[in-house]
Amino acid sequence: xxxxxxxxxxxxxxxxxxxxxxxxxxxxxxxxxxxxxxxxxxxxxxxxxxxxxxxxxxxxxxxxxxxxxxxxxxxxxxxxxxxxxxxxxxxxxxxxxxxxxxxxxxxxxxxxxxxxxxxxxxxxxxxxx
Numbered sequence: 001x002x003x004x005x006x007x008x009x010x011x012x013x014x015x016x017x018x019x020x021x022x023x024x025x026x027x028x029x030x031x032x033x034x035x036x037x038x039x040x041x042x043x044x045x046x047x048x049x050x051x052x053x054x055x056x057x058x059x060x061x062x063x064x065x066x067x068x069x070x071x072x073x074x075x076x077x078x079x080x081x082x083x084x085x086x087x088x089x090x091x092x093x094x095x096x097x098x099x100x101x102x103x104x105x106x107x108x109x110x111x112x113x114x115x116x117x118x119x120x121x122x123x124x125x126x127x128x129x
Contacts (some may be wrong), residue, residue, distance in 0.1 A: 030057045030089060032082025039089055049094030051100045056099040058086050064097075089114035 013019045018028040018041075030039040035057040043063040058064065060069070063086070076082055090110050097103045 014029065028085075028089070030054065030085040031058055032076065032078055034077050037085075037087045039085075041089075042090060045061050045095075050092060051095045051097060051103070052089045052093040053097045054086075054089055057082065057089065058096055059099045060101040061096075061098065061104040064090065064113070081092075087114035087116075088119055090114040 013027065013029055020026050024043045024045075026041045026043075028039045028041060030037050037055060037057055039055070039057055042051045043049075044054070045051050087090050090106055091114055093106050095103055095105055
């Protein structure tokens, strides 16, 4: 949705999982922490590649580096959807700007834990992005 003055106008985010804002910037629906969470992907950032600004979808790098499942936390709208969207963002990003803490590089073991080979193949089959 877009906020114009006092009115909210539906956009393609209503029908699609993402909206391209420019050649390098996309907004993705990434519910999980709350029902209406959004993440911003910025592609081709010099020296960084693709950066994802994710808010509390991925609160900190600790969430990805921990061996146990830390997606299960208090106050989360839907654990399974949060995990699915966090995994997708990990697979599409080189760097993540979390809701809390410092930006961090997406390490190979984070991609492996997220199942990126499978997720990106599914994304390609669905013709998303």
